[in-house]
Amino acid sequence: MRVTRILGTVLMAMLAVGWVGAATAQQESTLEVVKKRGTLVAGVKADYPPFGYTDKDGQLVGFDIEVVNYMAKKLGVKVDLRPVTSANRIPMLLNGTIDMLAASFTITIEREKVVDFSIPYFMSGGSFLVKKGSGIKGYASLAGKTVTFTQGTPWEKKTLQEQPKAKSLVFQDKPQAVLAVKQGKADAYVDDDIPLYLFAKEHPELEVVNGATAKQPMGIAVRENDSKWRDFVNFTLIEMWEDGTYKAIHRKLLGVDPDPDLRIFPWKL
């Protein structure tokens, strides 16, 4: 009886596999699909200022949203923003729900294996969010401490690599991780620096300590084997830089000029 049951589960899983095989590769480029559809479906963050978050009226705003709006205007289509979490953003891109992912997505080798990245459009380092006066300076001081992360970000792996003696605490949403530090459940929260700065601004008892990693590039992710679409994204990013829109958005949302290390345009020959 129970053998049958377990076999049944395996059978169902295998049926699913059969279906997977039937899924065909995309013939048409996403570029055409989006133009035809008249809407650009983009995955963005909803809880991650300043890249993507909801304002008081429940509207999605942020840096990534501005980039997406720019792209949609270029295509002459409407925008459909889909909130994603760090944990579900890749599946949503891969399964076709969204056309592009502009969700504060750091370019890593692991990710490059399953998606294609645009040229970098943002530089961000990793930092630690800690309580003021905690004395935490870097990975070394995290030995034996509890460190919190958001599920789906590369920081847990990185931290445990650098400091195997740290204990980890994983949440689904970033603000929940911040709350954990506030409530003393964790000694530090490791994530990208920009949102940490904003969190620290909101919570005066917390501060940001740099040094989790060197600055890393963020990219817009699209599905693999779709050069037309990726080229469009890249060329549009370059345009955005050249006509000054990028700098304007950056100044408006972050209050500072873009990182001088960031170069969105390839060298002009």
Next chain:
Amino acid sequence: MDLHVIVENLPYMLTGLQLTVILSVVSMVGSFAGGAAFAVLRLSPWWWLRWPAILYIDIVRTVPLIMVIFWAFFLMPVLTGHATTPVKAALFALILFNTSYMAEVIRAGIQSIPRGQTEASRAIGLTYLQGMRHVVLPQALRHMSPALVSRFIALFMGTSLVYIIGVTEFFRAANNVNNRVYRSYEIYGFVAMVYFVCCYALSLASAALERRFAVPDGGGGETRAGGETGAGVFDRLISTDPRRPE
């Protein structure tokens, strides 16, 4: 206690509640249809129809709803061949999950009608279908109604779990607010109150239905246990209490 945050963000959260209601109602209807189909399969005399139904019903009832939601998220686009929204995936998951429970409720409801009713309806000259339509099904539905309301309550509470795939139903809406204002006591207290009021009211309705259409041990077969409830696995191996309609 800063009730201000609740008042300020009420419209946004109520939009979420709207979606919760829609998800619940649509899933209920969908899973009723699916459940009826599987109940029929489950009662079928042919083993090759019966056993797949039993497997489906038993396995889905043994797995947590969150897992089913994840499964739906991975599986649905593969099955349909193209894109899916979190809302559609959530509906798929909820219907997939609830169908198995509904199948059991419906099966018990059908079985709670004594044979004599069908025989009597044939005796007075009604065809099988007429007998079903005018005699058996109305009674079966009445017997099932408390259990159906119970399942709806469980479904209503279960929609809070689709929060993890990003659907902006009531719970996620409240979470989005809390992630901005950090007033957990007020926000989650409010959420708890809303769910309590809605579900308690529904459970009173269920109790009223049970009083009106009282059947020994109820056509529903199982009381609303645990929100995500029941274990057909269990029923299969142990059948002790003669009052349980097994």
Next chain:
Amino acid sequence: MAYKFDWGVLLVYRHLLWQGLVLTVQLSALGMVLSLVLGGMIGLGRRAEATPLRWLCGAYIEFFRNIPLIVQLFFWYFAVGLQAFPAAVIGLTVYTSAYIAEVIRSGLQSIPRTQIEAARSFGMTPYQVIRHVVLPQALMRVIPPLGVEFINVIKNSSIAMTISITELTFQTQQIESLTFRGFEAATAITMLYVILALAIVLLMAAIERLVRLDLRVG
């Protein structure tokens, strides 16, 4: 999207699966035991002579049954501020105890009053009545639905992943985010849940057999 299956990830990350299993079992076991005790008391209280106690227990049952577990967990963890594991245990216990109280109550209620009256008229003391008339029958009635509730505890433990407990369902996500192999992880973990449920079924069957034996001998 062509999906290349790679069941090897389950082997590579078996330590995650193990950690998930351990946590699920720990959380569920504690939840089951504690909620049985708490629920038992509340269920008894629901049948008490004193109306205020009856009403209080009734209110407890209705309150904690009609609020989704995830909301309750969030309350204990984020609002009250408890640590993750205690919050999960308390939340799961309180939630489940409301359901178990109902099970106990209806089990007790199903014993016809007349039996108790008859037993008393035979001259049995209240303790004897409970020990020889009420309890044996109540136990038999209560074991199947208790089994159902225990399996629910295992399923509901999955919700604790949202407050950072790294149990089985959390590991589904974790393996997925590390390897992008959602299918494989979900399949393995689904089977683990089925196995756990079966364990409870066997456990309840054994308990039932023990109770039956005791009935015959006692």
